[in-house]
Amino acid sequence: MSERKKFKIQRALGLELPGLGKPGALEKNPLPPGQHGAQQTRRKLSEYGLQLREKQKVLFHYGLREEQLRRFVRDARRISPTNWIESLIGLLERRVDNLVFRAGFGRSMASARQLVSHGHVLVNGKRLTIGSAVLRPGDTLELTEYAKGEMTLASRESPRLPLPEFLQLGDNNDNTRATLVSLPAARHIPFAFEPQRVAEYYAQRGV
Incomplete structure (x- = not known):
């Protein structure tokens, strides 16, 4: 993945993802791609959009494909059906x-x-x-x-x-x-993250 694409991803998500490497992605231009001017603001996301953004943080930081993350979700559910999101993060961090x-x-x-x-x-x-x-x-x-x-x-x-x-x-x-x-837990994730939204995203899709 090129440095330009890494910066674009982080601008779109509105935060730096340590897993993508070099810090400072948002220092020069914190606005989402396609927006210009200091007066532009981020549009309000729907609930689905908020859930999707949290899932994308996980995908891009850990460098996963969707099918890989779904496999980890299924494994986490088998380990801890009632609190599988903690198990998921534990698996990814390990x-x-x-x-x-x-x-x-x-x-x-x-x-x-x-x-x-x-x-x-x-x-x-x-x-x-x-x-x-x-x-x-x-x-x-x-x-x-x-x-x-x-x-x-x-x-x-x-x-x-x-x-x-x-x-x-x-x-x-x-x-x-x-x-x-x-064992690592959700609190050890090195970026701003709302694990419940990822849990909701996959629960609604029967994963």
Whole structure:
């Protein structure tokens, strides 16, 4: 995805999505695409529009396709039928590619996913190339010796987001290794988000 498209998506949603990478997308032009002039304001969204916007935040931040998100919704419903939205966020936040991003190994979800798919990340000491794999508390992530060099140095020295409380760096704050120490929840999502609207969106569609 081009930088221009990333900026356009964030302008349309009215907020920055950390997973898309470089900050500052709304600093120069916070207005939605197609609107011009300081006097223009965002049109009021319908209830469906509000639900759709929250779902799109999830899709674009985590870099998912609709069918992938629906699969996670179904999995979350099986885990917790009465509070599946919390389970959904827990699953998304525990994906390997997201944990690589949240650990600061990559500056965006795309770069984190590329590290995983190219075999630069070890999970519990073994190479894993499936970014959608979901980890459990106690599992560890570690960069390969090659990836501990210049490939990830800038990201690790200046991570896009602060380390979340559900991750812990290695001994002596080794920023090439991290452990999942607890289950993430909706409050850990790193952008303004209304989970209930996503729950309503999929409930109305029988997913």
